[in-house]
Amino acid sequence: MVKELFQLFVFPGVLFLFVFGLSAEFIDRKLCARLQNRVGPPWFQPLADFIKLLAKEEVVPEEADVSVFKLMPVLALSASITAFLYIPLSAQSAIYSFNGDVIVVLYLLTMPTLAYFLGGWYSRSVYAMIGAVRSLNQLFAYEVPFFLAILASALLANTWSLSGMAAFYSAHPGYWLFNLLGFAVALLSLLGKLEKVPFDIPEAETEIVAGVFTEYGARFLAFLRMSMNVEMAVGSSLLAAVFLPFGLRLGLAGGFILYLVKVFFIIALISLARTAVARLRLDQMINLCWKFLAPLAFAQVLLNLIIKGVIAR
Amino acid sequence: MHDSGEVHIPIGPQHPSLKEPESFLITLRGEKITAVNIKIGYNHRGIEKACEERTYIQDMYLIERICGICSHSHSTCFVQAVEEIAGLQVPPRALYIRTLVAELERVHSHLLWLGVAGHEVGFDTLLMYAWRDREVVMNLLASLTGNRVNYAINTIGGVRRDVSANTLEEAASAADILEERTKYYIGIVTTETTLINRLSGVGKLSPQDALRLGAVGPTARASGIARDVRADDPYAAYAELKFKVVTDNSCDVYGRTVVRLKELLESISLIRQVIKNLPDGPIAVKAPRRIPAGEAVSRYEAPRGEDLHYVRANATDKPDRVKFRPPTLANVQAVAHMLQDRYLADLPIVVAAIDPCFSCTDRLLSLDRGGQIEKTVLTWEQLRQSSIEHYQREGIDFSALNKKLADKM
Numbered sequence: 001m002v003k004e005l006f007q008l009f010v011f012p013g014v015l016f017l018f019v020f021g022l023s024a025e026f027i028d029r030k031l032c033a034r035l036q037n038r039v040g041p042p043w044f045q046p047l048a049d050f051i052k053l054l055a056k057e058e059v060v061p062e063e064a065d066v067s068v069f070k071l072m073p074v075l076a077l078s079a080s081i082t083a084f085l086y087i088p089l090s091a092q093s094a095i096y097s098f099n100g101d102v103i104v105v106l107y108l109l110t111m112p113t114l115a116y117f118l119g120g121w122y123s124r125s126v127y128a129m130i131g132a133v134r135s136l137n138q139l140f141a142y143e144v145p146f147f148l149a150i151l152a153s154a155l156l157a158n159t160w161s162l163s164g165m166a167a168f169y170s171a172h173p174g175y176w177l178f179n180l181l182g183f184a185v186a187l188l189s190l191l192g193k194l195e196k197v198p199f200d201i202p203e204a205e206t207e208i209v210a211g212v213f214t215e216y217g218a219r220f221l222a223f224l225r226m227s228m229n230v231e232m233a234v235g236s237s238l239l240a241a242v243f244l245p246f247g248l249r250l251g252l253a254g255g256f257i258l259y260l261v262k263v264f265f266i267i268a269l270i271s272l273a274r275t276a277v278a279r280l281r282l283d284q285m286i287n288l289c290w291k292f293l294a295p296l297a298f299a300q301v302l303l304n305l306i307i308k309g310v311i312a313r
Numbered sequence: 314m315h316d317s318g319e320v321h322i323p324i325g326p327q328h329p330s331l332k333e334p335e336s337f338l339i340t341l342r343g344e345k346i347t348a349v350n351i352k353i354g355y356n357h358r359g360i361e362k363a364c365e366e367r368t369y370i371q372d373m374y375l376i377e378r379i380c381g382i383c384s385h386s387h388s389t390c391f392v393q394a395v396e397e398i399a400g401l402q403v404p405p406r407a408l409y410i411r412t413l414v415a416e417l418e419r420v421h422s423h424l425l426w427l428g429v430a431g432h433e434v435g436f437d438t439l440l441m442y443a444w445r446d447r448e449v450v451m452n453l454l455a456s457l458t459g460n461r462v463n464y465a466i467n468t469i470g471g472v473r474r475d476v477s478a479n480t481l482e483e484a485a486s487a488a489d490i491l492e493e494r495t496k497y498y499i500g501i502v503t504t505e506t507t508l509i510n511r512l513s514g515v516g517k518l519s520p521q522d523a524l525r526l527g528a529v530g531p532t533a534r535a536s537g538i539a540r541d542v543r544a545d546d547p548y549a550a551y552a553e554l555k556f557k558v559v560t561d562n563s564c565d566v567y568g569r570t571v572v573r574l575k576e577l578l579e580s581i582s583l584i585r586q587v588i589k590n591l592p593d594g595p596i597a598v599k600a601p602r603r604i605p606a607g608e609a610v611s612r613y614e615a616p617r618g619e620d621l622h623y624v625r626a627n628a629t630d631k632p633d634r635v636k637f638r639p640p641t642l643a644n645v646q647a648v649a650h651m652l653q654d655r656y657l658a659d660l661p662i663v664v665a666a667i668d669p670c671f672s673c674t675d676r677l678l679s680l681d682r683g684g685q686i687e688k689t690v691l692t693w694e695q696l697r698q699s700s701i702e703h704y705q706r707e708g709i710d711f712s713a714l715n716k717k718l719a720d721k722m
Contacts, residue, residue: 036441126322130341130657197435198507206330206433206661208322277507279435281658282344284510 007095008085017081021229022046024267028232031271046229053222061215063124072119073216073223079111080230087237088166088248089259097163102154105162105238106147112227113139113193116202119224120212131211134282135195135202141289142192142199148297149182149189153242156304162241169245176245178307182300183243185293187269190235192285194228197274201282236266318342322657326355330433330661333671337664344656349649356675364635369395369469369604372632377463379637380673382425385411385418386615387622387637387673388467393548394611394624395469395632399604405550405592407471412550413484413587414458414466416580420491421450422616423573423580426668427498430570433661434511439501446494453487456480471597481588488581488588495577502570512567516651516663519564526647529640530618531576532667534560535568542614554586566666573668602630615640617668639673 007013025046033040060066086101113135120132154160156178157168169176192199203211216224240262247258280288320341326334334355340348360379364372377388389411396403424447431439451461457480458464466472502508518528523536533540541558543551559575561568604626613620618640627633644667651663691699704710 036438037445038441126320130320130322197437200435201658204435204658206435207657209329275438277436277505278431278439278511279658280507280510281656283656 012084012089012095014081017084017230017233018226020233021226022050024233024236024263025225025229027264027267028271031268032275035271035275050222050226053217053225054219056218058218058220061123061125064215065122065124068118068122069215070220072115072122073220073227076112076115076119077223077227077230079108079115080227080234083108084230084234084237086162087234087241088163089237089241089256097161099164100160102150102160102162102165102242106150109193109231109235109238110139110143112231115227116212116224119216120214123212123215125215127208127210127214128212130208131202131214134208135212137282138192138195138199138201138285141286142189142293145185145289145293145297146189146193148294148301149186150238150242152182152297152300152304153179155301156308158308162238166241166245166248170248173246176243178304179243179300181296181303183239185297185300186239186243187266188273188293189289190239191270191273192289193235194232194270196270198277198280199285200274200279201285204279232267232270233263236263236270239266319347324660330664332429333669335669335671337660339657339660341657344658346652346655346657346660349652351645351649353645353671354675356672358672358675361635361637364632366631368602368630369632372635373467373469374465376635376637377465377467380639380670381462382422382670383418383615383617383620383673384463385414385466386613386620387639388465389415389549390611390613390615390620390622391624391635392467392469393613394609394622395604395626396600397609397611398607398624398626399469399601401470401598401600403471404595404598406475406594407596408550409587409591410472410474410476410596411467412554413476413584413591414454414464415549416583416587417450417454417457417484418464419580419616420577420584421447421454422668423577424450426573426616426665427570430566430662430665433665434508436508439498439508443498446491449487449490449494453484456483468597468600470600471595473597475596476591481591484584485588488584492578492581495574495581499571499574502567502574509567511662512565512570513563514565514567515655515659516566516569516666517564518647518651522650523564523647526650527643528618528647528667529643530615530668531569531572532618532644532647534558535572536564537562540619542612542619546612548611548613550587553590554583556583566662569666603628604630604632617641617670618644637673639670641667641670641674645669645674 009015026041026043029045030040060069083105085096086105088097117132117136117139120128120135123129153176154165156175157165159165159168191197195202203213208214213221213224237259240259244262248255250258322339322341324337324339325331326336336350336352336355338350338352339346340350360375363375367375373388373392376391377384379387424443428440428443428447431437431443454464455461457476458466458474466474502512518526518532518536520536520538523533523538528536528538529540537560539558539560542548543556544558556579559572559579561572563571606626606628608623608625611622611624613622620640621638623634623636624632625634648664648667648669651666652660655663701712705712
């Protein structure tokens with residue numbers, strides 16, 4: 001019982017994820033700043049922002065649906081935290097796992113976007129509503145290649161469990177190299193999920209202020225931002241577990257350090273992508289996802305099916 | 314939200330994509346813009362009227378503050394008109410120094426624009442880089458004139474400060490840095506796929522429409538219309554310098570970007586020519602305090618396009634009437650046309666592509682409501698009286714203080 005509570009609330013649960021999410025935000029912001037020739041924030045800036053937002057006065061728009069408006073940030077945060085419990089970090093198995101948990105994780109990672117949509121829609125501000133519609137539109141574009149890329153990797157491992165995949169790839173070292181195409185597709189889709197440039201269309205500052213987040217302030221905004229950070233940490237962990245499953249037998253300390261290196265490498269790739277390009281338009285983004293990312297993900301599925309056939313023989 | 318599926322969204326008067334207050338009321342169907350209602354006037358400061366109350370010398374500094382970016386443009390344009398009325402022969406060295414500051418101003422304005430354009434399409438790295446490199450020219454302007462903005466280099470009859478050989482050397486090395494950076498940006502804009510996707514085909518303005526709507530400056534030149542006051546009606550030292558009028562035939566935001574970047578190279582070449590050919594001699598002639606009666610129109614190619622000033626003098630030390638037609642006022646008509654059937658995402662960059670300066674543009678607006686409201690015109694005295702009464706009603710009364718002041722005098 002004590003062990004379970006510790007796992008849920010301290011490690012690798014809520015507390016660890018808070019720290020992890022804040023570090024992910026810091027690394028993203030600092031790296032982005034250095035790439036843009038800026039100084040960037042000090043290490044405690046994300047925490048300071050979080051505390052400051054908690055202390056601010058709460059304002060709920062008069063027209064907004066109060067309960068939905070207040071519920072959505074919490075829902076978004078808890079969904080992304082829950083997803084983390086099924087992802088194997090340093091060892092070959094996660095705290096909880098069952099056959100099919102990869103679907104659950106993908107589903108839980110979709111929840112925050114739906115929560116942003118509902119929160120934005122029910123805050124009844126034009127900017128938030130347009131942002132909400134855009135984030136849903138975008139969801140339909142990046143979700144298919146994202147799912148396909150991850151499922152392709154699962155297909156090769158012949159299991160629907162993330163822990164099972166970790167076990168398969170450590171039993172067959174080098175097999176993860178087959179999935180590099182899927183990794184690229186999943187990374188680009190993750191940019192869409194995290195609403196980062198070039199896919200930050202739902203919160204395009206110069207068009208719709210802050211999109212879904214326009215009407216949010218105080219602790220609601222703090223939770224929304226935290227859920228974004230946790231989503232970034234969890235999304236990167238998922239990618240690390242699915243596409244970079246090597247060195248899982250290094251023991252507790254070594255494995256954990258390697259895991260952090262993998263995740264921060266993925267976050268660095270995200271920062272690099274968002275400093276190197278301009279924001280796309282919604283129609284261009286959807287075109288890109290359906291015309292390039294989805295076929296590439298299909299190609300990965302096909303490749304893995306063929307490889308599987310060869311292995312079986 | 315309406316039953317027709319149309320959404321009205323206000324961009325402005327306060328909005329993150331606008332650097333100055335202005336209102337664009339957009340009607341959207343999905344992501345497509347169906348109508349744009351542009352309202353100007355949020356930044357009206359009554360400078361034309363204020364000019365009539367001040368002397369020519371004071372006006373020069375006031376006019377310099379019409380705009381923070383093209384301050385030299387406005388003051389030069391005004392000073393040229395006054396010099397024409399007074400019949401002053403400005404010494405060539407002064408004309409060259411004016412040209413030097415004008416071209417440096419164009420460089421800083423175009424680099425600023427490039428950064429803003431990057432920000433509008435979500436390419437913040439371009440903003441950071443362009444503004445960092447803009448510091449080179451800002452620092453040069455500071456050592457040349459004493460100020461980073463509002464250079465105050467002009468005076469009626471010439472310029473106020475001479476340039477030293479040291480500063481010229483500094484300018485020459487700055488020109489080298491700027492040329493290298495400009496070539497780098499031309500490389501980025503012409504090769505970066507996401508940027509090209511966001512810029513080309515957006516905000517189309519055909520040459521016919523550009524002429525019909527009276528577009529000026531880079532906006533017109535990107536539609537293939539070779540219009541440049543520096544070449545058409547040379548002022549300052551431009552008649553003696555060699556440069557190309559850059560045009561582009563793509564008629565869209567991409568073309569406007571390319572035109573501005575290529576103009577940067579032309580400006581850098583002009584700066585080098587000025588440094589090389591700077592004549593010796595005095596930097597100003599003495600100007601009379603009272604300008605003889607007469608009127609003049611002066612044209613000037615500001616970074617955003619043709620600036621036009623009209624001055625009427627009445628043989629006193631204050632102008633009788635001053636009228637400005639800044640470039641944005643000419644270009645803003647084209648914006649609504651460019652936005653037709655575009656996406657919401659294109660709005661910020663299309664508006665930014667004319668390099669709007671709303672503080673230049675804003676005029677007093679009179680709403681025509683079908684004659685329901687009676688219009689009255691107040692004289693200066695009546696206006697003053699009504700404002701005194703307004704504040705007295707608010708409980709603020711300066712009449713005792715005014716009386717005390719009058720007694721002392």
